[in-house]
Amino acid sequence: MSQILDSYRGLQLGNRWDRAPKWFRTVALLLVVAFAFYLPFLNILPFAYIRTDLNPTGSDWASVLFLIVVYMIAAVGLNVVIGFAGLLDLGYVGFYALGAYSVALFGSPSSPVVQALQSRFDLSEEWAVPFVMCIPIAIAMSLTAGVILGAPTLRLRGDYLAIVTLGFGEIIRITARNLDNVTGGAAGITQVPVPPGPEIDGRSFFNTIDAERWYWLALVILILIVWLASRLEHSRVGRAWLAIREDEDAAAVMGVAGFKFKLWAFAIGASVGGLAGLLFGSKQQYVEPNAFMLNLSFLFVAMVVIGGSGNIVGVLVGAFLLTYLPERFRELQEWRPFAFGLALVLVMVLRPQGLVPSRRRAAEIEDRRHEAEEAAADA
Amino acid sequence: GTTDTGGGSDGGGGDDCTFKIGAMGALSGANASIVIPSVDGAELALDQWDNDECDVTLERFDTEGDPAKATPVATQIAGDESFIGVIGGAFSGETRATKSIYQDGGVPMISQSATATDLTQEDPVEVFHRLVPYDDYQGAAIAKYLTDEVGASKVFVVDNSEAYGEPLADRVEETLGDAMVQRDKTQVGQTDFAPTISKMESAKPDAIFYGGYIAEAAPLLKQIRDAGIDVPFVGGDGLYGADFGKAVGDAGEGAVVMCPCAPIEADSTFAADFEEAYGGAPGAYAAEGYDAMSVFLAALDDGARTREDVLAFVNDYQGEGLSKDIAFDDNGDVPAEQVSYWAYKNEGGTLTPEVEVKPES
Amino acid sequence: MDFDALINGLDRHTLDGITRGSIYALVALGYTMVYGVMKLINFAHSEVFMVGTWTVLGTYTVLGATAGMGVGMVIAATLLALLAAMLASAGTALAVERIAYRPLRKKGAPPLIFLITGIGCSLVLVETFGQVLRAFFGPPFGRVTVNIPSVIETKVVFTIPGIDLPVTNTRLLIIIGAIVMMIALDTFVNKSRLGRGVRAVAQDPDTASLMGVNQERVIMLVFVLGGAMAGVAALLFTIQYDITKFDIGFIIGIKAFTAAVLGGIGNLRGALVGGLLLGVVEVYASQIWDSSWTDVTAFIVLVLVLMFRPTGLLGESLGKARA
Amino acid sequence: MLLEMKDAVLNYGKIQALHGITVEVNEGEVVSLIGANGAGKTSTMRALSGVRGLSAGSVVFNGEDVTKMRADQRLRKGLVLCPEGRGIFPGMTVTENLNMGAYTRKDKAAVDEDYDRVFGLFPRMEERKKQVAGTLSGGEQQMLAIGRALMSRPKLLMLDEPSMGLAPMLIQQIFDIITEISQQGTTILVVEQNAKQALSRSDRAYVLETGNIVKTGTGAELLDDPSVREAYLGVA
Amino acid sequence: MPEHEIVGAEELKDTSDHDKIAIETSGAVGEVLLEVDHVTLRFGGVVALNDVNFDIRRGEILGLIGPNGAGKTTCFNAMTGVYTPTEGTIRFKDQEIAGTKPHRINHLGIARTFQNIRLFPEMSALENVMVGCDARHKTSVLGVLFRAYRVRPSEGELPKSGIRRSFAKVFGISRHTLEERAGRRRSMELLRFVGIADRAHEVARNLPYGYQRRLEIARALATEPELICLDEPAAGFNPAEKEDLMGLIRRIRDLGHTVLVIEHDMKLVLGVTDRIVVLEFGQKIAEGTPEEVARNPKVIAAYLGEPDDAA
Numbered sequence A: 001m002s003q004i005l006d007s008y009r010g011l012q013l014g015n016r017w018d019r020a021p022k023w024f025r026t027v028a029l030l031l032v033v034a035f036a037f038y039l040p041f042l043n044i045l046p047f048a049y050i051r052t053d054l055n056p057t058g059s060d061w062a063s064v065l066f067l068i069v070v071y072m073i074a075a076v077g078l079n080v081v082i083g084f085a086g087l088l089d090l091g092y093v094g095f096y097a098l099g100a101y102s103v104a105l106f107g108s109p110s111s112p113v114v115q116a117l118q119s120r121f122d123l124s125e126e127w128a129v130p131f132v133m134c135i136p137i138a139i140a141m142s143l144t145a146g147v148i149l150g151a152p153t154l155r156l157r158g159d160y161l162a163i164v165t166l167g168f169g170e171i172i173r174i175t176a177r178n179l180d181n182v183t184g185g186a187a188g189i190t191q192v193p194v195p196p197g198p199e200i201d202g203r204s205f206f207n208t209i210d211a212e213r214w215y216w217l218a219l220v221i222l223i224l225i226v227w228l229a230s231r232l233e234h235s236r237v238g239r240a241w242l243a244i245r246e247d248e249d250a251a252a253v254m255g256v257a258g259f260k261f262k263l264w265a266f267a268i269g270a271s272v273g274g275l276a277g278l279l280f281g282s283k284q285q286y287v288e289p290n291a292f293m294l295n296l297s298f299l300f301v302a303m304v305v306i307g308g309s310g311n312i313v314g315v316l317v318g319a320f321l322l323t324y325l326p327e328r329f330r331e332l333q334e335w336r337p338f339a340f341g342l343a344l345v346l347v348m349v350l351r352p353q354g355l356v357p358s359r360r361r362a363a364e365i366e367d368r369r370h371e372a373e374e375a376a377a378d379a
Numbered sequence B: 001g002t003t004d005t006g007g008g009s010d011g012g013g014g015d016d017c018t019f020k021i022g023a024m025g026a027l028s029g030a031n032a033s034i035v036i037p038s039v040d041g042a043e044l045a046l047d048q049w050d051n052d053e054c055d056v057t058l059e060r061f062d063t064e065g066d067p068a069k070a071t072p073v074a075t076q077i078a079g080d081e082s083f084i085g086v087i088g089g090a091f092s093g094e095t096r097a098t099k100s101i102y103q104d105g106g107v108p109m110i111s112q113s114a115t116a117t118d119l120t121q122e123d124p125v126e127v128f129h130r131l132v133p134y135d136d137y138q139g140a141a142i143a144k145y146l147t148d149e150v151g152a153s154k155v156f157v158v159d160n161s162e163a164y165g166e167p168l169a170d171r172v173e174e175t176l177g178d179a180m181v182q183r184d185k186t187q188v189g190q191t192d193f194a195p196t197i198s199k200m201e202s203a204k205p206d207a208i209f210y211g212g213y214i215a216e217a218a219p220l221l222k223q224i225r226d227a228g229i230d231v232p233f234v235g236g237d238g239l240y241g242a243d244f245g246k247a248v249g250d251a252g253e254g255a256v257v258m259c260p261c262a263p264i265e266a267d268s269t270f271a272a273d274f275e276e277a278y279g280g281a282p283g284a285y286a287a288e289g290y291d292a293m294s295v296f297l298a299a300l301d302d303g304a305r306t307r308e309d310v311l312a313f314v315n316d317y318q319g320e321g322l323s324k325d326i327a328f329d330d331n332g333d334v335p336a337e338q339v340s341y342w343a344y345k346n347e348g349g350t351l352t353p354e355v356e357v358k359p360e361s
Numbered sequence C: 001m002d003f004d005a006l007i008n009g010l011d012r013h014t015l016d017g018i019t020r021g022s023i024y025a026l027v028a029l030g031y032t033m034v035y036g037v038m039k040l041i042n043f044a045h046s047e048v049f050m051v052g053t054w055t056v057l058g059t060y061t062v063l064g065a066t067a068g069m070g071v072g073m074v075i076a077a078t079l080l081a082l083l084a085a086m087l088a089s090a091g092t093a094l095a096v097e098r099i100a101y102r103p104l105r106k107k108g109a110p111p112l113i114f115l116i117t118g119i120g121c122s123l124v125l126v127e128t129f130g131q132v133l134r135a136f137f138g139p140p141f142g143r144v145t146v147n148i149p150s151v152i153e154t155k156v157v158f159t160i161p162g163i164d165l166p167v168t169n170t171r172l173l174i175i176i177g178a179i180v181m182m183i184a185l186d187t188f189v190n191k192s193r194l195g196r197g198v199r200a201v202a203q204d205p206d207t208a209s210l211m212g213v214n215q216e217r218v219i220m221l222v223f224v225l226g227g228a229m230a231g232v233a234a235l236l237f238t239i240q241y242d243i244t245k246f247d248i249g250f251i252i253g254i255k256a257f258t259a260a261v262l263g264g265i266g267n268l269r270g271a272l273v274g275g276l277l278l279g280v281v282e283v284y285a286s287q288i289w290d291s292s293w294t295d296v297t298a299f300i301v302l303v304l305v306l307m308f309r310p311t312g313l314l315g316e317s318l319g320k321a322r323a
Numbered sequence D: 001m002l003l004e005m006k007d008a009v010l011n012y013g014k015i016q017a018l019h020g021i022t023v024e025v026n027e028g029e030v031v032s033l034i035g036a037n038g039a040g041k042t043s044t045m046r047a048l049s050g051v052r053g054l055s056a057g058s059v060v061f062n063g064e065d066v067t068k069m070r071a072d073q074r075l076r077k078g079l080v081l082c083p084e085g086r087g088i089f090p091g092m093t094v095t096e097n098l099n100m101g102a103y104t105r106k107d108k109a110a111v112d113e114d115y116d117r118v119f120g121l122f123p124r125m126e127e128r129k130k131q132v133a134g135t136l137s138g139g140e141q142q143m144l145a146i147g148r149a150l151m152s153r154p155k156l157l158m159l160d161e162p163s164m165g166l167a168p169m170l171i172q173q174i175f176d177i178i179t180e181i182s183q184q185g186t187t188i189l190v191v192e193q194n195a196k197q198a199l200s201r202s203d204r205a206y207v208l209e210t211g212n213i214v215k216t217g218t219g220a221e222l223l224d225d226p227s228v229r230e231a232y233l234g235v236a
Numbered sequence E: 001m002p003e004h005e006i007v008g009a010e011e012l013k014d015t016s017d018h019d020k021i022a023i024e025t026s027g028a029v030g031e032v033l034l035e036v037d038h039v040t041l042r043f044g045g046v047v048a049l050n051d052v053n054f055d056i057r058r059g060e061i062l063g064l065i066g067p068n069g070a071g072k073t074t075c076f077n078a079m080t081g082v083y084t085p086t087e088g089t090i091r092f093k094d095q096e097i098a099g100t101k102p103h104r105i106n107h108l109g110i111a112r113t114f115q116n117i118r119l120f121p122e123m124s125a126l127e128n129v130m131v132g133c134d135a136r137h138k139t140s141v142l143g144v145l146f147r148a149y150r151v152r153p154s155e156g157e158l159p160k161s162g163i164r165r166s167f168a169k170v171f172g173i174s175r176h177t178l179e180e181r182a183g184r185r186r187s188m189e190l191l192r193f194v195g196i197a198d199r200a201h202e203v204a205r206n207l208p209y210g211y212q213r214r215l216e217i218a219r220a221l222a223t224e225p226e227l228i229c230l231d232e233p234a235a236g237f238n239p240a241e242k243e244d245l246m247g248l249i250r251r252i253r254d255l256g257h258t259v260l261v262i263e264h265d266m267k268l269v270l271g272v273t274d275r276i277v278v279l280e281f282g283q284k285i286a287e288g289t290p291e292e293v294a295r296n297p298k299v300i301a302a303y304l305g306e307p308d309d310a311a
């Protein structure tokens, strides 16, 4: 019973938000954004309890925030694929890896690719592709990969696509590991470039110590991506995705070019994933194939689903919780994976519509649940 | 870049001697068993430390061996002035990802087990030191053992395609030269090695080297023996640990594990103390962990009270450790002549020291 | 690239591949059955297999079985281990269904949610052996590789004449075991009344219930059968490889799922074909290159197959109506 | 009385489809249920067959309270629904579909007899024995669905719009078959839009409007009822 | 962002205005619009269509009837790109369309409904129709993302309030926004046209059967088809409802669409069509005006049976 109440409460909150006057929504949104920017310095009790460095063995709060935002970006991108277009992508980590590897391969002076370019064109040993140029390269590489993967496989239905994408993710990782003389092999690539910026106190602006600057950078990108993604959702594109998800054949007969829209979803998801990977690789200044294991793909999917697939706010919440909680509760130590698994099961069983579901999904599930309840005549 | 919220200590300058030392590595997850004993060893060194003036605590930071989890930890440690040193990283990947952070923060590191060559040879940083010899040396020692002790002239070299096994096997291959007949690769998580076995059957080696971890070595060795290939089997320090004998069972009888770790006498005080504190024989790199901590503690004994002091002290340190005589060269490595390699033979499920090997330097 | 090595020992590599693939096939059955009926990838199935391997270890330990026992003892221990593994795996599968899937079904949740609870369950089971049981009972539980006594000693039983290919008893057992189980299951589903019920629920649960099929029973049956097959796979696996580990299921699970898709998920015979093919492709690939490229090759073969046969080699057993 | 549904309430989420209706069917009768789109006819059938549970009310069949029984349990008691939209198994062949109809039956010989009976009624099905049912035309699927329902030898056969999508000739045929089955001793409850046909062949009928029974009487009575004529027979 | 504002609430009051949803046609009434030319379609051994020939003329209502399994739906499927004919060609406005992708055929101007309703069940009625409208919209995915394509708005399209008004005056309004608005308006209009505007915001799954059938028609109309194909639109309707539907079909024609309708209800077919084509066993057995067909002995034997006494 309490569950029903809960989900209604969730709904009502959304409704109230919709009904609130426009100025109120704008101001509230601005406040939230401002608070997000202030977060790394949050030091007022009791709010400061959310920090991850309270525990003596906790990790740096701003760095964790950065990682959270990077995963949020990835999750928002994956949500376009899973939540909007309804394509199950279990290899999203592949695009994330491509983004990270692009900036490393082209931007790091110690990458075999850059070294080959140096000797080919007689460049100095410090030369590498500047960071700013690496951004379009990363996006282009992951986007191309998305299209190359999508074009032959998007005709496949549902779960066939899942296994093919899963394979793709593995192919990327294994290839990166095996091609020693291109990617640095299992040892990876160091000296990945950072974004340019003024020097402060003899350190570059984006350095390893002042993680909050990285966080702010990622946050700006996240806001941009969220803004663009929500534009897609409430447009003919979002509608087309929804229609394809519900009945692809009928949609085709109604003039929806199913393949084209699915490919777009894939391409958009891929480039956002690549962007997230780029941020990650650059901050870390080091990429290695083991950072892109299959588990990360599952984690991304879990972020999208647990928060409420299809709803951007839900996905943000999902990404936040799944990244934040294990960091916050470090004292559980080696019990963390167990607790994590248990939490996944419990949360989903208790709230199958996700923590912050899209209203459409919530209503759908609510209805179905009533039906199912009544159908279960044998209580 | 962090505001000091919770950490009660106002560490840093003055004569006040309240400090923390971080230990960073995979304390949970699949690889934890390789790391935890070394941190326990460090803890033991701290417990046994006799100093009234200073109050030092060891903080264990779990990275799951994942560089992405290690960087926030490193930033945290670097940003908290009360940390005057770090033991770790335990693995090479996380060390690569974090050493520039520690360098920026000026935090001295002593790694108990990161062996990748490039860490000190390609882009060394001042703060990084390690107590284990790097892969090149290890590979050379293994190759020497194979040719000199085993007397092999046709070695079959296998690695696990990972950052640990691959460079090690590369180095073994390089040193062996013509004495290697064939090279093959396996994957982490693989259980069926039929393709490798069939390659071995046609190559007819007189010894086999495997650069990888126990999980794959156990079924591999079992399948080698099942196929009737009865030549000596040698592994790197990835197989060093009490688990090896248990995992491989009867098939592992006589297999050799090479480790840059001197045998700890079962009746030594360290072994006994460790047993008492942690309820088991000292595991992988326990002695190295102990030594790393001892170096830091010696710095405090010496009056070092800041990171710079400690770093300077570590750089110049010379002394006798549990695992070896300790001194660091300019790159942060222990000079080759101080390192000893030991071949341990698996006898009835336990690794017993067989012979010491010195690679030519 | 070394095609010579492949061609020279083609017979032998094929046998190796079939052995490897037999186990994939048995595990793939669990994926395929659950998928066929519930349109759901049971992510926890890999752990159903893992529990089976531990059960074999447990049974041997309890019986005190070791290498080199008499023939009678060996047969008895193996059969007992088989029974125990089948029961334990089936029980685990059923438990997963009860805890993670049934409540969702009652609430009419979309398929993605099942995926996540499946992943969650998988993690819980893995950690149960890697952490929880270790905390309470210590070794052999934990994150280390554990040896399982080779109760059946590997021996060459005969040599295939003409090509001079030795076949060992364990291999023979694995291949024959897998094929026999497949045929039995296939016959059951296609010929028996209950099997027809399974297929009916797969196609239209509501109408199936109008025909007198008890949907819940069918779903339970599917999990039990899939679980039992994973138990068989677990025994055969331990006979051949002699080890287990808390996360032993992960890779085999992914391979088996790939095999199921390759053969046409939802199709029992497809699981066999897909499993064997995958095994053979992998072994061939490790001959041509080395094992570090097997997964890449296998996935590329999968994509190629799906491009020409979008529903796998044998297609889905469930026809699709249009317009 | 063979079947009695009392004060049945059925909800779909927030939508209430049945507002407490009472329906009775006596042994041997043909009873029809007519009403506009969305009146709740299908919902009534679902509730009777057990595909959907009731929020309130009860169903008694053959003297036994079946309110809490699942659909498959009710089927075993002889309460069989041939659902709206046919609900055939698209991936099974025609024969296998018919087989499913006999899922709960053990009397092999009688089952074989029933095959012949069904093929006698629908020769088209015999021609298409091996065809996958999903590719049958709309009307063919309807025949299959009715045939399959007959295979379970129902005590009470419930048909939801059996004539939907059928060619005129076939509609005649279907109604003839319904009469025939009824004469062979099966009680029938039928939902129909083709009210004229249905009423003229029924012993009794109910008129459903937005989830309520608004009229009931013998078929002939309702055929003559002016409001029924206007609303459901298209005759002013 | 609200998922559905209550658009058109005030518009609902004024009566339906056909001009707003009438389509522009590009040819003269009576010319051949679609030509089915010797089409044969086999599924393995089953010959679903056997050398079928007929054409549809602009502006007419053509009935397609025949016994169950005669191949009527298959014929639709071939015309809308779901199936490709084994032999023969289908020309629409003199263009070969056999084998073309369904969505392309839709863009060319053919829309359809389905025999077993296939709406987008979780979308509201309005959204279902908007998907149809989108078929005629031009904004690309990038256009939606960046909204760079700006259009100078007419006075009526300008926002009322100050800042946004001046902004729109200077920078124009993105084509996407304008299309979106137009789509909503048109969809609402269409819902009203088929008579289900009162439940525009309800999820399609929850609509009563009759509403769903009409919603399918509205959705098909939204793609502005020159030819609309209705597959048994009256199935499951009672006589009174069928009467309404006949009116609706005529009004659809009046908007400028050409209509092809499959139906088993002879009263409806005879009452509404201009011409009828009869199929049996995949072959055309008759063609002509309703009167001719109803008298044709072949048709009576194969399909109608003895003179129909149904109401």
Ligand SMILES: Nc1ncnc2c1ncn2[C@@H]1O[C@H](COP(=O)(O)OP(=O)(O)OP(=O)(O)O)[C@@H](O)[C@H]1O
Pocket (backbone or CB within 6 Å): D012, D013, D015, D016, D017, D035, D036, D037, D038, D039, D040, D041, D042, D043, D044, D084, E205, E206, E207, E208, E209, E210, E236
């Ligand atoms: N699955 C469902 N979910 C929600 N509402 C439903 C569902 N099925 C039916 N309804 C609603 O319940 C009411 C009764 O529907 P029902 O299908 O019983 O009508 P019916 O009399 O059979 O109509 P028809 O002649 O169209 O078949 C309708 O308003 C319908 O919209």
Ligand SMILES: Nc1ncnc2c1ncn2[C@@H]1O[C@H](COP(=O)(O)OP(=O)(O)OP(=O)(O)O)[C@@H](O)[C@H]1O
Pocket (backbone or CB within 6 Å): D135, D136, D137, D138, D139, D140, D165, E043, E044, E046, E047, E048, E066, E067, E068, E069, E070, E071, E072, E073, E074, E075, E115
């Ligand atoms: N995909 C398919 N595979 C095999 N046979 C098919 C397929 N689709 C249709 N058929 C067959 O083709 C014939 C024509 O079917 P179609 O659906 O066109 O009939 P119809 O005229 O629409 O009949 P109805 O009025 O009953 O809907 C039928 O005999 C059907 O079984």
Ligand SMILES: [Mg+2]
Pocket (backbone or CB within 6 Å): D041, D042, D043, D084, E209
């Ligand atoms: Mg109905």
Ligand SMILES: [Mg+2]
Pocket (backbone or CB within 6 Å): D137, D138, E072, E073, E074, E115
């Ligand atoms: Mg049809």
